Amino acid sequence: xxxxxxxxxxxxxxxxxxxxxxxxxxxxxxxxxxxxxxxxxxxxxxxxxxxxxxxxxxxxxxxxxxxxxxxxxxxxxxxxxxxxxxxxxxxxxxxxxxxxxxxxxxxxxxxxxxxxxxxxxxxxxxxxxxxxxxxxxxxxx
Amino acid sequence: xxxxxxxxxxxxxxxxxxxxxxxxxxxxxxxxxxxxxxxxxxxxxxxxxxxxxxxxxxxxxxxxxxxxxxxxxxxxxxxxxxxxxxxxxxxxxxxxxxxxxxxxxxxxxxxxxxxxxxxxxxxxxxxxxxxxxxxxxxxxx
Numbered sequence: 298x299x300x301x302x303x304x305x306x307x308x309x310x311x312x313x314x315x316x317x318x319x320x321x322x323x324x325x326x327x328x329x330x331x332x333x334x335x336x337x338x339x340x341x342x343x344x345x346x347x348x349x350x351x352x353x354x355x356x357x358x359x360x361x362x363x364x365x366x367x368x369x370x371x372x373x374x375x376x377x378x379x380x381x382x383x384x385x386x387x388x389x390x391x392x393x394x395x396x397x398x399x400x401x402x403x404x405x406x407x408x409x410x411x412x413x414x415x416x417x418x419x420x421x422x423x424x425x426x427x428x429x430x431x432x433x434x435x436x437x438x
Numbered sequence: 439x440x441x442x443x444x445x446x447x448x449x450x451x452x453x454x455x456x457x458x459x460x461x462x463x464x465x466x467x468x469x470x471x472x473x474x475x476x477x478x479x480x481x482x483x484x485x486x487x488x489x490x491x492x493x494x495x496x497x498x499x500x501x502x503x504x505x506x507x508x509x510x511x512x513x514x515x516x517x518x519x520x521x522x523x524x525x526x527x528x529x530x531x532x533x534x535x536x537x538x539x540x541x542x543x544x545x546x547x548x549x550x551x552x553x554x555x556x557x558x559x560x561x562x563x564x565x566x567x568x569x570x571x572x573x574x575x576x577x578x579x
Contacts, residue, residue: 318490319483319551326478326561335476337467338557340505342460349459364481364505364553410460412505414555416479420467 302374302399303381311362311390322390325360325416330394333358333418341413343368343405350402351434353427357419359395363387366411373400373434380436402431404438443515443540444522452503452531463531466501466557471535474499474559482554484509484546491543492575494568498560500536504528507552514541514575521577543572545579 309329314321327335343349343366351373361370367386370393373379384406385391395401405411419425450470455462468476484490484507492514502511508527511534514520525547526532536542546552560566 318488319485319546322481322483324479324481324555327476328561335468335557338465338479340463340465342463344460347459364555405460414465414505416476416557420469421464 301377301379303372303377303379305396306372306381306383306399307394308383309392309394311392313390324362324392324414330358330360335416335418336420337417339415339421340364341415343403343411343413345405345408345410348402348404348431348438350431351400351429352402353400354397354419355425355427356397357417357425358397359393360416361393361395362391362414363389364412364414366405366407366409368411368413369404369406371402371404371436371438373436375400400429400434402436442518442520444513444518444520446537447513447522447524447540448535449524450533450535452533454531465503465533465555471499471501476557476559477561478558480556480562481505482556484544484552484554486546486549486551489543489545489572489579491572492541492570493543494541495538495560496566496568497538498558498566499538500534501557502534502536503532503555504530505553505555507546507548507550509552509554510545510547512543512545512577512579514577516541541570541575543577
C-alpha cells in the first residue's frame with residue numbers, strides 16, 4: 298500500500314497485565330498519541346448485518362476498541378479509489394487509531410449487537426463531519 | 439448520609455442517542471468534570487465471585503462504566519466506619535465518578551467475566567495507590 302493514506306489507520310495491540318482474579322487491559326495513555334487531547338468518550342452500538350456508512354471527520358482522531366461482538370470497519374481513500382478492511386472482535390484486544398480525513402463505515406458481524414468504544418479529541422459536532430449515503434461509495438459489504 | 443465523603447461518589451446516567459441500526463451512548467465529555475484531564479483508559483476484568491479489594495487512590499479520579507457482566511462496587515469511609523454499595527450491570531448505562539481518597543473494592547457478580555472501563559486523570563502508578571488486604575476492612579461480601 299506504500300504511501301496510501303489508509304496506512305495511517307494504526308492497529309495497536311492493547312497491553313494486558315495478567316492477574317488471577319481478572320486482567321487489566323490498557324486501552325490508551327495520553328502520551329501514546331501526539332497532539333491529542335481527550336474531549337469525549339462514547340459507545341456506538343451496531344446491530345447484526347447493519348451498516349453505518351459513510352462518515353468523514355475533518356478534525357477528529359478516533360480511537361476505537363470493540364468491547365462486545367465483532368465489527369467490520371471499512372476505510373476508503375477517494376484519491377486512490379482504494380479500500381482497507383479491518384475486522385475486530387472483542388477478544389482481539391486491539392485499538393484502531395484513525396486520523397481525520399478518511400472516509401469510513403462499519404458493519405455489525407456478530408448475531409448479538411456489537412459495541413465500539415471511541416475515545417476522541419473533539420466533541421461530537423455535525424459541523425466536523427461529512428457524510429454520504431451508503432451507495433455513493435461502492436463497496437461489496 | 440448527609441456530609442459523608444461517600445456521597446462524593448456520583449452516579450451519572452449516560453445519555454443515549456437512539457438510532458435504528460444501533461444507538462450511540464455518551465460516556466464522558468471533558469467538560470463534565472472540573473479539573474480533570476485524561477491520562478489513561480483501561481479495562482479491569484473480574485471473574486465471577488472474585489474480589490479485588492482494597493485500594494485507595496491519593497490523586498486519581500476514576501470514571502467507571504461496566505461494559506460486560508455485572509459488578510458490585512463497595513466504597514468505605516474509614517472516618518465514619520461506613521460503607522456504600524453500588525451494583526451495576528452492562529445494561530444500566532451508568533457512569534460512576536469516584537474522587538480520590540476513598541477506599542474501594544469490587545466483586546464480579548455475573549457468571550461470565552465482567553469488564554469495567556476506567557477513564558482516569560493520572561497514569562497508573564503504585565506510588566499513587568494505597569492498598570490493604572481484603573480482611574483488613576471487615577465487609578460481608
